[in-house]
Amino acid sequence: xxxxxxxxxxxxxxxxxxxxxxxxxxxxxxxxxxxxxxxxxxxxxxxxxxxxxxxxxxxxxxxxxxxxxxxxxxxxxxxxxxxxxxxxxxxxxxxxxxxxxxxxxxxxxxxxxxxxxxxxxxxxxxxxxxxxxxxxxxxxxxxxxxxxxxxxxxxxxxxxxxxxxxxxxxxxxxxxxxxxxxxxxxxxxxxxxxxxxxxxxxxxxxxxxxxxxxxxxxxxxxxxxxxxxxxxxxxxxxxxxxxxxxxxxxxxxxxxxxxxxxxxxxxxxxxxxxxxxxxxxxxxxxxx
Amino acid sequence: xxxxxxxxxxxxxxxxxxxxxxxxxxxxxxxxxxxxxxxxxxxxxxxxxxxxxxxxxxxxxxxxxxxxxxxxxxxxxxxxxxxxxxxxxxxxxxxxxxxxxxxxxxxxxxxxxxxxxxxxxxxxxxxxxxxxxxxxxxxxxxxxxxxxxxxxxxxxxxxxxxxxxxxxxxxxxxxxxxxxxxxxxxxxxxxxxxxxxxxxxxxxxxxxxxxxxxxxxxxxxxxxxxxxxxxxxxxxxxxxxxxxxxxxxxxxxxxxxxxxxxxxxxxxxxxxxxxxxxxxxxxxxxxx
Numbered sequence: 001x002x003x004x005x006x007x008x009x010x011x012x013x014x015x016x017x018x019x020x021x022x023x024x025x026x027x028x029x030x031x032x033x034x035x036x037x038x039x040x041x042x043x044x045x046x047x048x049x050x051x052x053x054x055x056x057x058x059x060x061x062x063x064x065x066x067x068x069x070x071x072x073x074x075x076x077x078x079x080x081x082x083x084x085x086x087x088x089x090x091x092x093x094x095x096x097x098x099x100x101x102x103x104x105x106x107x108x109x110x111x112x113x114x115x116x117x118x119x120x121x122x123x124x125x126x127x128x129x130x131x132x133x134x135x136x137x138x139x140x141x142x143x144x145x146x147x148x149x150x151x152x153x154x155x156x157x158x159x160x161x162x163x164x165x166x167x168x169x170x171x172x173x174x175x176x177x178x179x180x181x182x183x184x185x186x187x188x189x190x191x192x193x194x195x196x197x198x199x200x201x202x203x204x205x206x207x208x209x210x211x212x213x214x215x216x217x218x219x220x221x222x223x224x225x226x227x228x229x230x231x232x233x234x235x236x237x238x239x240x241x242x243x244x245x246x247x248x249x250x251x252x253x254x255x256x257x258x259x260x261x262x263x264x265x266x267x268x269x270x271x272x273x274x275x276x277x278x279x280x281x282x283x284x285x286x287x288x
Numbered sequence: 289x290x291x292x293x294x295x296x297x298x299x300x301x302x303x304x305x306x307x308x309x310x311x312x313x314x315x316x317x318x319x320x321x322x323x324x325x326x327x328x329x330x331x332x333x334x335x336x337x338x339x340x341x342x343x344x345x346x347x348x349x350x351x352x353x354x355x356x357x358x359x360x361x362x363x364x365x366x367x368x369x370x371x372x373x374x375x376x377x378x379x380x381x382x383x384x385x386x387x388x389x390x391x392x393x394x395x396x397x398x399x400x401x402x403x404x405x406x407x408x409x410x411x412x413x414x415x416x417x418x419x420x421x422x423x424x425x426x427x428x429x430x431x432x433x434x435x436x437x438x439x440x441x442x443x444x445x446x447x448x449x450x451x452x453x454x455x456x457x458x459x460x461x462x463x464x465x466x467x468x469x470x471x472x473x474x475x476x477x478x479x480x481x482x483x484x485x486x487x488x489x490x491x492x493x494x495x496x497x498x499x500x501x502x503x504x505x506x507x508x509x510x511x512x513x514x515x516x517x518x519x520x521x522x523x524x525x526x527x528x529x530x531x532x533x534x535x536x537x538x539x540x541x542x543x544x545x546x547x548x549x550x551x552x553x554x555x556x557x558x559x560x561x562x563x564x565x566x567x568x569x570x571x572x573x574x575x576x
Contacts, residue, residue: 007452011454100449102450103398103399103446104394104395104396104397104416104446104447104450104451105395105397106393106394106420107392107393107395108391108392109391109393110391111391128392132451133450133451133452136451136452136453136454137452139454158391158392162390162391162392162421163394163417163420163421163424164295164421164424164425165424166299166424166427
């Protein structure tokens with residue numbers, strides 16, 4: 001595995017790989033890797049022969065400078081995990097390599113008003129901008145994003161379509177612990193009691209799936225039932241339980257052909273998110 | 289010369305050209321071609337072996353729907369001029385090929401507040417967005433923009449740097465009529481009297497060059513002298529006479545190392561623009 005810090009070195013390595021006929025897969029990360037990240041690399045491997053991973057904590061997407069400064073970092077461990085996971089090239093630039101008096105921003109209107117966007121002003125604009133930059137630096141054939149950050153994944157998919165990036169976008173299913181908890185670097189902040197209470201999030205999605213399969217599609221009714229399930233886990237706060245249209249990420253009163261069901265809640269100061277995509281295919285309903 | 293209307297067909301043709309070892313040059317236009325456009329192709333030819341030109345009237349960059357609807361079009365004539373000019377591939381998509389419920393925009397902050405940006409809200413955002421799309425569709429090695437639209441050229445140069453587009457940007461010098469008038473499709477709206485009066489614009493830039501060469505650098509003084517020259521041409525209105533820093537396009541009180549001198553004025557309802565870049569190189573001053 002090669003580790004580079006300069007844009008020119010990425011381009012050089014990618015050019016070489018492409019010359020030898022390889023397709024380029026790309027997984028952008030902010031480091032502090034866990035199995036969830038490696039599951040994205042696994043999917044990338046199925047679609048491309050040369051795996052690029054970026055590790056860059058992007059200050060543009062932080063609302064809170066303190067949150068940025070204290071973002072966990074362990075590059076040596078990351079390199080180890082990435083190499084074992086089959087990454088061929090790590091790109092880990094410093095801030096000045098990426099931003100030199102940057103004046104340019106990319107935005108995807110409307111998709112960022114709801115869900116997590118509501119209390120993270122500017123966050124998604126920072127994501128779109130850095131991902132556009134990374135796409136132009138790496139020039140991958142395939143890019144893989146996790147469904148875990150569903151709003152990010154859907155809006156990046158829209159950005160790629162709107163700006164005609166010549167890239168195949170793949171949204172990878174959520175990687176879960178054996179008991180169903182969505183993997184997250186935040187899970188380590190949970191006490192064992194909170195850890196087991198937080199399972200109510202994934203259980204609420206299971207409940208939603210059952211209701212949809214039994215023909216209940218009215219959002220307010222489903223949300224009411226999901227709320228009961230989450231409350232069994234006694235969260236300190238439920239941030240949102242939302243049923244939104246996949247294409248617009250706007251609240252929908254009735255679950256339709258392709259719908260996102262997303263939840264966010266706090267245990268202590270730890271905010272956890274989870275979601276499910278429900279898609280009607282003919283007469284059957286697929287929930288992932 | 290090949291003419292295509294579909295994004296996939298551009299990609300196919302560009303892929304073929306690249307396979308045979310050719311570099312791709314790109315000149316985006318809104319059609320109604322004149323010698324100014326062909327001068328951009330000429331420069332592109334010096335830097336690449338396969339010339340792509342887009343002809344697309346981009347509604348996103350029009351503030352006025354009427355202005356958009358009445359924008360002059362003559363595709364058959366354009367094809368003829370482009371072919372004679374050595375274009376290899378014309379991409380002329382319709383609106384639905386380019387925009388399908390577009391939600392994504394690209395913006396370059398600050399560079400668009402002054403000069404022509406002041407009274408064209410949203411115009412440059414529309415330009416940045418469509419050029420980003422065209423860059424991703426054509427994937428050129430080299431793109432050529434005219435210095436005539438200096439604000440567009442400088443801010444696109446900044447966009448390319450900020451978003452790391454792997455493209456060499458070339459700003460081509462203004463193509464002028466023999467008497468010095470900057471070429472423009474708008475010149476045909478001028479009466480012969482207005483036509484000769486409008487020469488005061490390019491004369492005012494000559495005046496500026498003389499002043500700079502004689503060591504006068506104070507903007508207010510230079511602007512005062514330029515104003516006298518333009519007023520000799522009795523314009524119906526002087527829109528602006530601006531001396532701005534090349535990197536920020538903000539007004540500067542003293543002409544510095546790289547400075548843009550830009551003018552805009554009306555004769556009748558025809559708005560004409562012209563400009564000059566003054567660059568200090570060692571002890572000498574280069575004005576283009």
